[in-house]
Amino acid sequence: MNVLVCVKRVPLTGGKITLTDDERAIQTRHLGFTVSPHEECGAEEAIRLVDAHGGSSTVLTLGPPEAEEQLRDMMAIGIDRAIHLITDGSEWDPQATAAAIVGAVQAQDEPFDLILFGTESADAGNYQVAIRVATALGLPVVNGIKSIEVVPDGLRCEQEVAAGRDVYLLPTPAVITVKEGINLPRYPSVPGRMRAKRKPVDASQPGPTPARLEMVRLVLPAGSSKQAEILGRGAEAALPVVAMLREIGVLA
């Protein structure tokens, strides 16, 4: 089974987000970067599927030259090779992103049996690139998946819903978006990192397409900075905490 997983480089935001002066990006001067959490699980799932059923795993990202760091991270945990669609770092809208991914998928010598995405990216959260890619390629797509099992006719996928888990039976080739919790991603080992340095990255620069969902500026939500009432320090706080629990009706 040949599996492709698409990931996005996003900043590790920590406790407080600040913006650049032009209000078009998060200030990342002091931040590290990672891949969106759902996608990290997608990479882990790709590795497990290939380990269990053979084939090869590929990671793709559309992003600035620095996003090679995220491709190497994914190869360090076991992905075989990478495709880097290099941008100048400006944000591509979902339609342009999907079109570039479709172009890269169609340019492959060997087709993919499965293309994995995260349900939504951690930063933009547009919820649509995977569905656009699947539609353009004429492939079935399921969303928000927390379990993938290979069955004789294809893939059995489970999605968490209020009532329990909805089940889909999916023929391959197919596109699946996964959610964090489908697995617990492994950490890269030192030998894994060494191997990742030698794995191939197929880099190209797709032409940009005009944005039809165009970000104008970012806005920090109105500060809900509260002044917390300090109930105490250490174990001595127990009595005032219990009094507060009574006052708000949590304790009778």
Next chain:
Amino acid sequence: MILCFVAGTEDELSQQAVAFAGSLGLGEVRVVAIDGPFAPAAWAQTLVELGAGAEAVIAPGDDRGNELLAHVAAKLEQPMAANCVAVTPGAPATVRRVRWGGSLLEEARLDGAPLLFTVAAHAVAAEPIAAVETVVVSDGASAADRVVVVSETVAASGGGVSLSDADVVVSGGRGVGSSEGFSVIEELAELLGAAVGCSRAVTSAGWRPHTDQVGQTGTKIAPELYIACGISGATQHMAGCKGAKRLLAINPDGEASIFASADYAVIGDLHEVVPAISAEIRKARSA
């Protein structure tokens, strides 16, 4: 005309989406629900046909609403904006939408016709839905559209207090230190009839199952009281608990960012504070 998909008349996000549609000033709002097992591409084809000539096609900003609208957008090759809190129609329209699970907002131009977007939770107050038209999947849905369909639903295994519905949630973060360390969190939760939650650091370390995670990529909760123990307050976590009515934070670092969102603060090590609170509750009950 605006076509507004709803999951049901009792669904709060659907009620908000219909109220939002009514506020846009784009004429009549046609409210549609679809009967039968969920089949995203086939349902989207049905919406494409019902929405022919509409100024806008919209849906609630939840998993299925976003999924359906993305299918509609892909079929029509039009742009789509997920989780909007404000929309000003025009060519292009201006939208304000949620990023980073609500830690950040974005102003954007949406250059499409019809306007395709979903309505973020709590963008407007819910109003009762006056009339809903329930339809079945259109004959226009192709065989390929019908391939993806829910074939069965496995019921949730009950037991314990559900995280998303609990009135009180007691959560532990990296400060708990280990899987075993959660015994003090569980003890307090049991005394309060509360659900146990945790931060992403905890699930990534494998100390608790992902089903316990409160956060942008976990469960979003809105309890009466949220007790956050040893949690620093990363944006990823706050995106999951900002709906809590009251927040009690217990953390040894008086400068932890969680205190900026807290109503009540205890500065101290959770391993001392939490057992002391449990003991105090027991003492009060036996008195």
